[in-house]
Amino acid sequence: MRKSHPIRRVVLATAATVSGVVLLLSLKPASDPGAAAAGVVPQQTVGAQESPQGGAAATGTGTVDGNPAQTEYGIVQVRLTVSNGKITKAEAVQAPKGGTSDQKTALAIPKLNQEAVAKGTADIDSVSGASYTSGGYKQSLQSALDQAGG
Amino acid sequence: MTTTLAGGRAARRQTMRRIRPRRSPATVLLLAVWAGAAGVLYLWWHNTPSVADDNSKILNAGRITGLLAGYLMALVVLQMARVPALERRVGSDRVARWHAMSGRYTVCLVLAHVFLTMWGYALQAGRSLGDIVQQTIDSVNQLPDMGKAAIGTGLLFFIGLISVGGIRKLIPYDTWYHVHLLTYAAVFLTFWHQISTGNDFAVEPTAKTFWYVLYGAVTALVLWYRILSPIRLNFRHRMRVEAVIEETPGIVSVLISGRKLHRMGAQAGQFFRWRFLAPGMRFSSHPYSLSAAPRPDMLRITVKAIGDHSARLRELTPGTKVWAEGPYGALTAQRRSRGKVLLVAGGVGITPMRALFETLPGASGDITLLYRANTTQDLALWDELAAIANDRGARLMYAVNSPDGERPDISAERLRQKLPDIDNHDVFMCGPPGFAQSVYEALRGAGVPARRIHHESFEM
Numbered sequence: 001m002r003k004s005h006p007i008r009r010v011v012l013a014t015a016a017t018v019s020g021v022v023l024l025l026s027l028k029p030a031s032d033p034g035a036a037a038a039g040v041v042p043q044q045t046v047g048a049q050e051s052p053q054g055g056a057a058a059t060g061t062g063t064v065d066g067n068p069a070q071t072e073y074g075i076v077q078v079r080l081t082v083s084n085g086k087i088t089k090a091e092a093v094q095a096p097k098g099g100t101s102d103q104k105t106a107l108a109i110p111k112l113n114q115e116a117v118a119k120g121t122a123d124i125d126s127v128s129g130a131s132y133t134s135g136g137y138k139q140s141l142q143s144a145l146d147q148a149g150g
Numbered sequence: 151m152t153t154t155l156a157g158g159r160a161a162r163r164q165t166m167r168r169i170r171p172r173r174s175p176a177t178v179l180l181l182a183v184w185a186g187a188a189g190v191l192y193l194w195w196h197n198t199p200s201v202a203d204d205n206s207k208i209l210n211a212g213r214i215t216g217l218l219a220g221y222l223m224a225l226v227v228l229q230m231a232r233v234p235a236l237e238r239r240v241g242s243d244r245v246a247r248w249h250a251m252s253g254r255y256t257v258c259l260v261l262a263h264v265f266l267t268m269w270g271y272a273l274q275a276g277r278s279l280g281d282i283v284q285q286t287i288d289s290v291n292q293l294p295d296m297g298k299a300a301i302g303t304g305l306l307f308f309i310g311l312i313s314v315g316g317i318r319k320l321i322p323y324d325t326w327y328h329v330h331l332l333t334y335a336a337v338f339l340t341f342w343h344q345i346s347t348g349n350d351f352a353v354e355p356t357a358k359t360f361w362y363v364l365y366g367a368v369t370a371l372v373l374w375y376r377i378l379s380p381i382r383l384n385f386r387h388r389m390r391v392e393a394v395i396e397e398t399p400g401i402v403s404v405l406i407s408g409r410k411l412h413r414m415g416a417q418a419g420q421f422f423r424w425r426f427l428a429p430g431m432r433f434s435s436h437p438y439s440l441s442a443a444p445r446p447d448m449l450r451i452t453v454k455a456i457g458d459h460s461a462r463l464r465e466l467t468p469g470t471k472v473w474a475e476g477p478y479g480a481l482t483a484q485r486r487s488r489g490k491v492l493l494v495a496g497g498v499g500i501t502p503m504r505a506l507f508e509t510l511p512g513a514s515g516d517i518t519l520l521y522r523a524n525t526t527q528d529l530a531l532w533d534e535l536a537a538i539a540n541d542r543g544a545r546l547m548y549a550v551n552s553p554d555g556e557r558p559d560i561s562a563e564r565l566r567q568k569l570p571d572i573d574n575h576d577v578f579m580c581g582p583p584g585f586a587q588s589v590y591e592a593l594r595g596a597g598v599p600a601r602r603i604h605h606e607s608f609e610m
Contacts, residue, residue: 028201
């Protein structure tokens with residue numbers, strides 16, 4: 001039953017929380033350490049989402065998440081798996097859901113994933129009938145590529 | 151009506167066993183809470199490979215505060231679920247203080263989360279901080295479950311606002327309490343957006359499962375301990391007002407009869423939350439301590455008529471139905487670690503002390519009661535206390551103001567003078583906050599270690 005010091009408590013809690021968050025954020029690297037620094041090579045099997053590994057020793061596989069992009073119908077976020085400078089896999093870890101979005105997402109996302117692996121850049125074709133999703137996908141894909149150094 | 155001696159002797163005989171103080175689980179619980187928070191932060195850590203630019207920093211800060219707020223919200227609700235392990239072992243008053251502090255902190259985290267996330271989204275959409283309001287409107291409209299979350303969050307902020315000290319005093323307690331209950335609705339509404347828009351849940355299904363388990367468990371505990379268990383208790387024991395006795399002007403005892411009341415496991419020093427089903431009292435529930443050892447057919451509470459609820463107790467008619475929840479409270483014989491005990495009561499704080507005075511096991515000379523009141527007329531239940539003291543060889547002392555209104559000297563020196571071996575006593579205290587604080591300081595000054603001073607205070 002010691003004397004309570006409410007103001008002291010508030011100041012301490014605020015300072016601790018703010019410094020904790022800042023610390024956590026600063027401990028993260030600015031870009032994904034697993035991604036290779038070299039540019040991506042656009043020689044992939046057309047239409048496939050994943051490609052066989054190259055003959056040369058891989059510098060390590062890394063995954064990169066693009067920033068979540070907001071669209072009218074939901075968030076799209078792209079995750080790339082990069083190995084030895086090539087995009088070997090693209091997937092959407094967030095995509096619009098609910099209502100008619102489920103169907104559109106189911107149709108559009110696989111196509112967009114294929115395009116991303118095939119082209120290796122964010123300059124991919126939109127899927128007709130899913131222009132918002134395509135737009136958000138491209139945005140997130142670009143930020144993922146930026147982070148991968150490609 | 152004798153509510154004391156026979157019950158007292160029997161109760162003491164039954165409980166003559168080795169004194170083994172039970173530790174409060176507070177430290178273990180706090181460690182578990184911190185471990186959970188670390189786990190939640192690890193969830194963010196694991197799912198975030200990098201934090202690129204300022205925009206990303208802001209979004210991630212929003213994510214971290216959101217995760218922590220979601221986790222803590224479940225714990226805030228859990229603390230008020232009236233879980234017996236918390237109420238009886240940590241202590242209802244202490245848990246209520248924790249709830250108030252963690253509730254305030256969580257609301258602040260929610261505020262930070264909303265601000266940071268909306269700012270982050272605005273930047274991402276190429277807007278600036280000034281467009282944050284427009285961004286909020288857009289996000290609420292576009293993202294799944296955000297409409298519900300917006301209503302829930304607004305409700306939460308409103309509840310937080312009216313709980314601020316200055317504003318709370320302006321509202322009658324029962325009104326404030328019923329509005330506060332809407333927190334359940336706010337938590338329900340905001341839960342869904344965590345699952346559907348939470349970045350870390352989309353990516354890791356195990357995290358989603360964990361969140362459902364956490365909130366599901368808290369819901370189950372609330373349903374059981376706040377609703378179903380009290381229903382069962384009241385149907386089983388069927389408590390009724392038996393009689394209302396005026397002890398002194400302004401202090402009233404209410405005798406409550408029921409069936410197999412001993413099965414509730416109430417101990418001296420504990421309290422129940424009482425609801426009297428009489429006109430004008432039906433919608434308020436108040437905590438009052440038992441003022442005598444509980445008997446299988448009778449419980450007694452003694453109340454000072456300070457507020458409008460306690461004043462109405464005087465008019466209760468015998469036969470009125472009573473809805474009780476409990477027993478709660480950790481101010482019991484289980485906290486004791488020494489053979490000698492000093493009980494200190496200030497004003498109406500005599501109630502739990504009177505019950506403990508009757509039942510605490512002890513040989514002649516082991517138990518001492520110090521009763522502080524304004525005048526000798528205010529020493530309620532004095533005759534009973536004197537009879538108990540006589541019967542069991544306990545010491546009974548009182549401290550009242552002098553005829554010219556001068557306060558009695560309850561200082562460290564005086565306490566040591568009256569009880570030379572006071573530093574080898576356990577001390578149980580109950581009284582108004584100012585009194586309790588000054589007695590606490592005097593006891594510490596007299597050499598009583600803090601761990602042997604047990605008290606209950608409902609001041610927030």
